[in-house]
Amino acid sequence: MKELTLETLIAVFEEIYGRGLFWTLVVLAGLITLGFAYVLIRDHQLSARRLVNAEIFAPLGAVGAVLFVLWFTNSKLGDIGGPIDWIIFAGIAIAGAGGLTIFMYTLQSILWPKKS
Amino acid sequence: MTELERIAASRRAFLGMAGGAAAALSLTAGAARAQSRPAVKTKARIVIVGSGAGGTGMVNRLVDRLEGAEITLVDGRKQHLYQPGFTLIAAGLKPASYSVSGTGDWLPSGAKWVQEYAAGIDPVAQIVTTTGGTKLPYDYLIVATGLSLDWGGVEGFSLDMVGRNGIGAVYAGPDYAAATWKEMDDFTSRGGVGLFSRPATEMKCAGAPLKYTFIVDDYLRRKGTREKSQVIYASNNKALFSVPIVSEKLKLLFVDRGVDTRYDHVLKGIDASAKTATFKVAAQEVANPDGSKTQIPAREETIAFDFMNVIPPMRAPQVVRESGLSHSTKWLDQGWIEVDTATLRHVRYPNIFGLGDINGVPKGKTAASVKWHIPVVEDHLVADIAGSVGTATFNGYTSCPMITRIGRAMLVEFDYKDNLVPSFPGVIAPLEELWISWLMKEVALKPTYNAMLRGKA
Numbered sequence: 001m002k003e004l005t006l007e008t009l010i011a012v013f014e015e016i017y018g019r020g021l022f023w024t025l026v027v028l029a030g031l032i033t034l035g036f037a038y039v040l041i042r043d044h045q046l047s048a049r050r051l052v053n054a055e056i057f058a059p060l061g062a063v064g065a066v067l068f069v070l071w072f073t074n075s076k077l078g079d080i081g082g083p084i085d086w087i088i089f090a091g092i093a094i095a096g097a098g099g100l101t102i103f104m105y106t107l108q109s110i111l112w113p114k115k116s
Numbered sequence: 117m118t119e120l121e122r123i124a125a126s127r128r129a130f131l132g133m134a135g136g137a138a139a140a141l142s143l144t145a146g147a148a149r150a151q152s153r154p155a156v157k158t159k160a161r162i163v164i165v166g167s168g169a170g171g172t173g174m175v176n177r178l179v180d181r182l183e184g185a186e187i188t189l190v191d192g193r194k195q196h197l198y199q200p201g202f203t204l205i206a207a208g209l210k211p212a213s214y215s216v217s218g219t220g221d222w223l224p225s226g227a228k229w230v231q232e233y234a235a236g237i238d239p240v241a242q243i244v245t246t247t248g249g250t251k252l253p254y255d256y257l258i259v260a261t262g263l264s265l266d267w268g269g270v271e272g273f274s275l276d277m278v279g280r281n282g283i284g285a286v287y288a289g290p291d292y293a294a295a296t297w298k299e300m301d302d303f304t305s306r307g308g309v310g311l312f313s314r315p316a317t318e319m320k321c322a323g324a325p326l327k328y329t330f331i332v333d334d335y336l337r338r339k340g341t342r343e344k345s346q347v348i349y350a351s352n353n354k355a356l357f358s359v360p361i362v363s364e365k366l367k368l369l370f371v372d373r374g375v376d377t378r379y380d381h382v383l384k385g386i387d388a389s390a391k392t393a394t395f396k397v398a399a400q401e402v403a404n405p406d407g408s409k410t411q412i413p414a415r416e417e418t419i420a421f422d423f424m425n426v427i428p429p430m431r432a433p434q435v436v437r438e439s440g441l442s443h444s445t446k447w448l449d450q451g452w453i454e455v456d457t458a459t460l461r462h463v464r465y466p467n468i469f470g471l472g473d474i475n476g477v478p479k480g481k482t483a484a485s486v487k488w489h490i491p492v493v494e495d496h497l498v499a500d501i502a503g504s505v506g507t508a509t510f511n512g513y514t515s516c517p518m519i520t521r522i523g524r525a526m527l528v529e530f531d532y533k534d535n536l537v538p539s540f541p542g543v544i545a546p547l548e549e550l551w552i553s554w555l556m557k558e559v560a561l562k563p564t565y566n567a568m569l570r571g572k573a
Contacts, residue, residue: 007572008564008567011572012563012567013563015567016560016563073523074209075523075554076523079521079551080551081524082548084543084544084550085551088552089551
């Protein structure tokens with residue numbers, strides 16, 4: 001690659017998902033993050049109970065993210081080769097797990113604000 | 117709770133922070149845009165022949181860099197073809213439409229597109245003439261025609277044979293690549309002899325014939341027909357790849373996959389009904405176990421096949437070969453233009469630059485090389501117009517995501533001197549079969565290519 005700047009990366013992601021979908025996803029991720037920060041500040045605490053409830057979904061997020069990437073790229077588990085492949089693989093799983101956990105935590109906190 | 121904590125914890129403060137962050141981000145983005153170089157004012161007439169990867173990427177960069185220039189793109193082709201996608205189409209992973217878009221979809225409003233092919237280039241009078249007779253005088257010319265596939269160079273072959281009798285031609289275009297997949301799918305379900313080769317001329321994406329061999333081998337294995345099949349790769353010389361270390365690695369992989377590799381074989385012609393291909397085989401010297409050597413004279417060899425990917429010789433388009441721009445001492449039968457290998461400026465006509473496959477340089481007939489050609493030509497051209505001297509150079513960078521099976525590839529990158537120049541040293545090993553390299557080819561390459569067309573990468 002000639003140069004990997006933020007602008008190049010954004011251009012590449014816009015091409016992968018299409019400009020509309022990419023920015024929708026960015027806004028969605030941003031909203032969930034903002035929502036998470038909002039409920040943390042509103043409640044002045046991280047609710048252990050809600051977090052445990054949300055973490056139940058973490059394995060689902062991990063498996064879902066991995067299956068999606070494998071399907072999207074015509075790959076299978078056996079194609080994982082060197083260390084970098086395992087790192088990417090783990091990264092996708094962790095992102096899926098973390099993403100869904102945060103989403104579920106935020107969802108609970110917004111839907112049932114009093115129950116904590 | 118301290119005063120500071122109370123402020124941070126209030127909802128209003130939170131909203132204020134969020135709004136402030138968004139404003140700061142948009143300001144930063146605005147500042148970044150304002151810092152880009154000011155456009156150079158000029159009345160120069162620039163003609164770009166060819167609207168492929170090079171011509172399109174270039175015109176999008178030039179309209180940003182120059183103000184007032186008269187930029188004309190000459191190409192009669194209405195479809196833009198994403199050629200790196202042909203292998204994926206012929207592997208049954210993408211439809212033919214994956215590689216097709218409209219030429220006009222990528223062109224900026226600040227340039228004129230003449231929808232005719234170039235019929236003549238006169239570098240002395242500085243005029244390009246189109247097939248419709250339009251004369252386009254220029255101050256600067258960028259030759260980005262790409263190359264011609266010389267199908268007539270394979271005796272007994274014509275493109276209407278593709279998609280029947282086990283004959284494929286991945287290079288011929290998206291529809292032919294799709295027809296090739298149909299034949300390959302059928303062949304790999306039954307098994308038999310798969311025959312692969314490459315021409316003796318310079319060629320675009322010299323890794324593609326090898327990739328396709330690996331992919332066919334993979335399908336035979338997946339379908340359980342590999343044991344009763346033979347996969348033959350006939351190389352035009354004594355190597356599998358121009359970079360020695362890559363060639364050796366590929367030899368190891370071919371041994372691992374049980375590919376029957378033949379060297380010094382150049383395809384002469386095919387007999388479609390008999391399903392045979394004839395190769396010219398150069399004289400060879402074979403070492404015997406007792407240390408003596410046996411000379412085998414040059415000969416012709418006919419190989420029967422059940423499936424074959426036909427790849428013809430490749431040459432500069434006729435309009436270029438007749439223009440006097442071709443190299444005067446090298447590639448005489450192929451006609452690549454004589455440019456400086458570092459600046460890509462024509463050695464005899466300083467106001468002419470070469471971009472992409474047409475360049476007479478030792479390496480780099482790939483889209484990845486085009487990506488590196490563009491900023492070099494842009495730098496020298498804009499510097500010329502601005503009255504300064506360009507400094508950018510091309511080091512021969514070429515990239516080849518060498519697919520070794522569906523789901524794995526080696527990200528091979530190298531330069532003129534056969535050095536490996538990995539983009540991610542220590543992270544993505546160039547000679548290792550990796551999933552991440554496959555991901556790059558499958559997912560990231562086309563978006564990167566499209567970003568290049570838009571002049572963004």
